Amino acid sequence: METLLAIVIGLLYAAGVYLLLRRSIVKLILGIMFFSHATNLLIFVTGGLHKGQPQFASEGIHAVSANPTDPLPQALILTAIVIGFGITAFFMALMYRFYQATGTEDLDDLKEEENK
């Protein structure tokens, strides 16, 4: 299971980097989103995968004490997702404002805008 997830994470990182380097700002934002999804999955995998185990159990239940799931990576991923979502929202507003101000969403034109 970890191998499959590791391959998926690798593919997501590759797709993210590819999109980051594209010309359009929208693809740039999509690239950042893929990148952040890949990172979140990475935290998930490194936290340890135990199929079907709960994280918390009340006292007296001994069936789960062998291999409980770690709750901490899930908290980390939630935090990371929320931070990522807030920043993506900001970036989209920035992109729209940039389009309004300059009329272009082509990143190659950034250099010309700078020299104007």
Added chain:
Amino acid sequence: MILPALPILIPLITIIFLLFNFIKQKWQPWIGFTGALLQLALSVFLAVRVKTHGILVLHTGNWEAPFGITLVVDAFSSVMLVLSGIIAVSISIYSIDAVDRKRQSFFFYPMVQGLLMGVNGAFVTGDIFNLYVWFEVMLTASFILLTLGGEKKQLNGAIKYVTINLVSSLFFLAGIGLLYGKTGTLNMADLAFKLSQADNNVLLNTSAVLFFVAFSIKAAVFPFFFWLPASYHTPPVAVTALFAGLLTKVGVYAMIRFYTLFFVQDKLFWHPLFLWIGGFTMVIGVLTAASQYDIRKILSFHIISQIGYMIMGLGIFTVGGIAGAIFFMAHNIIAKTNTFLVAGLINRVTGSYDLRKIGGLYKTRPWLSVLFMIPAFGLAGIPPLSGFFGKLILISAGFRAGDYVISFVALAVGLFTLFSMVKIWNEAFWKPRPETSAPFEGENNKLPASMVIPVVFLGIITLTMGFAVKPILEMAMNAAVQLLDPRIYIQAVMGL
């Protein structure tokens, strides 16, 4: 004992008061200033207390060390908190007149306090994921400050800044994930304890390199610094001064914290790497600075060059080296912010930042020349200003540790630094005003007091740091000794 949490709580409460007072625009600058002043007073009190009582620790929520988030103030953190307080006060006063009404009415002050909250949080936290959260708080506040006003060049610079810093945060997060998977803990002291006992270092290298890349991007180190000159010159000068003083230094702080506290196993790889990277950063930063004609661009490239000195101090890794890096950070934060504020003053009386269009300020504004001379020549390293002692400590530590190449490079870069500062001096102050430039109707404007007071304040601090080196150097040495022995930190946090 709630003391370590106060540097975070005071800016937060200030933000709340500022948002309540959103209607009465007149009160906003004063509330911001009061908050900043409280921050400075608290940080000085914390510094004194750390000196007498040792490391201050707060386990938030009363969860014990490896399970909850700990806030730790040791000597290094207290020095950085004092510096952030000084910058907070200066920018709060300066922006009363330097930032236009429109920006001030759209959450400028709350965002400055938000940035300060993130910076203070990064300085006091003892948990690596909490550090990531404070980095994001600081980053988001800086995004907003960078784009507030919506001018075209601001948006242009913001896209580059946002993208590269987001990628840096994601690398940081990946490093945290891998490190957690390997060690099972996020607490810095516990990590230090566990890593000092582990010997399987191969799995650690990935997260160490990811952290290095993330902090290098934040600290604007070669070859990751290209976002800085692309974006720092676009917002109003008060914002640039705030960024120049604090943002990159938080990256350097995180690097020093990580590579002295827990990533100490692989010294043979990391320390030469730091020296090489520091050397390249210094040289490339100062050479590109010498070729610019916009004052803010010269100073932006200059930031990069000075960061190289701090990384060099970390790479030398003796008490002298790290104490030199800390002293240099203190001197640089003050002097760099001061030069940006003076650039704002120059713009106020000449209408431009372009060195080819202005001149003759030595005759028309002699006091402005003095105010520029103190931080600029401080940065260049002329005695008895603070920069001279910073460079002296670093370079002598380098020679004593046997790192001759980097010390010679640092000396040479000091010469080029002098050149770039003298260039601004020549072009803006010494040479007569070029005939071809259009006349500026605000030439005889009186500079508002609120813009001059912070410049004088920071200039006095630079002079004090130069004339009264000994106590400040002692503080830096104390912090360096604490940093180089992780057991003190582990003992204070976990009681082991």
